[in-house]
Amino acid sequence: MSGEIQRVYLVTGAGSGIGAAVCRRLAGSGIGLLVHTGSKREKAVAVAEECTAKGAACQVAVGDLAEAETAGMLVSDCQKHFGRLDGVIANAGFADRRTLQELDEEGLDRSIDVILRGSFRLAKAAQPLLAQSPSGRIVTVSSFVAHVFRLDGDAFTASAAAKGGLEALTRSLAAQMAPQGITVNAVVPGYVQKDAISGRSSMDDGRWKQAVARIPLGRLGRPDDIAAMIALLAGPEGSYITGQAIHVDGGLTL
Known part of the structure; x- marks a missing residue:
């Protein structure tokens, strides 16, 4: 299989929403996709089937990114099934709307574990394989909640902290990985409507x-x-863009 594959992408949180849309965008002949989901395997399988129909070679992986071993397992799966890894899309995450007084430390830890620590572990595990790629890529998915704070009662305390940290991590990784030709960027969505399978x-x-x-x-x-x-x-097309947090939000953060 590896001889037929030109690029391999690992997409986390790909069972629905943005992650699923990314898989559909990337899918095509010569593309390998590891479609990750935290727990809803049937949704990830459905996304993989769509992408397979477009010519991609797909594998599905299930694992909680709050658990320390999951990131390494996903990278190992790419090596096992495809023999390479060219891009990581760190999309897994969730929104926590609780205010400071509503939020407990367990909730804060959960956001940081999945969003920030999960992305850190993915990048660390993936770097050796990405360095072997002629064009290694990491794209993290942040959120407007790290930039817009007056939201009429929706505080997103934990989400804002985790996503803000994720953007700082993204820039730090971009500087460290640039000598290896790996680009690292964040995309910052605004409000995004749910898709049919979300x-x-x-x-x-x-x-x-x-x-x-x-x-x-x-x-x-x-x-x-x-x-x-x-x-x-x-x-x-992204070969000369690195260390950026690019807002895709309809002007929300103007």
Whole structure:
């Protein structure tokens, strides 16, 4: 299989939403994809089947990125199934809307473990293989909540802390990995609507209307809007972009 593959991508949190859209964008002949999900294997399998139909070679992996061994397992899976790794899309994460007084230390730890520590472990485990690629890429997925703080009651205390740390980590990794030809960037989505397989949103209709009112372009982002930027950074066109946090948010952070 490895002789047929030109590029291999590991996409975390790929069972739905942005991660699934990234897989669809990247899929094609000569592409290997490791489609990761935290727990919902059936959704990841469905995404892998779509991408296989587009010509990609796909494998599915399940694992909680809060657990220390998961990142290494995912990188090992890429080596085992494809013999290489060219790009890591660190998308796994979740939103925690709790305020300071509502949030406990367990909740804070969970956000940091999945979003920040999970991305750190992925980058560390993946670096040796990415350094062997002619064009190694890491793209992390941050969030507007690390930049916009007056949200009418939605505080995102834990999410803001974890995503802010993720952007700082991204820049640090970009500087350290540049001599190996590896680019490292963050994409920062704004409000993104749920896709059909993501399930029910935790925001009610009223909150979604408030969100749209904050966006200069007057609409929510689609998962594919974010995936388009990620695919650019992860592909040949992103060869001279590194250490950046690129906002894809309809003008929310203007």
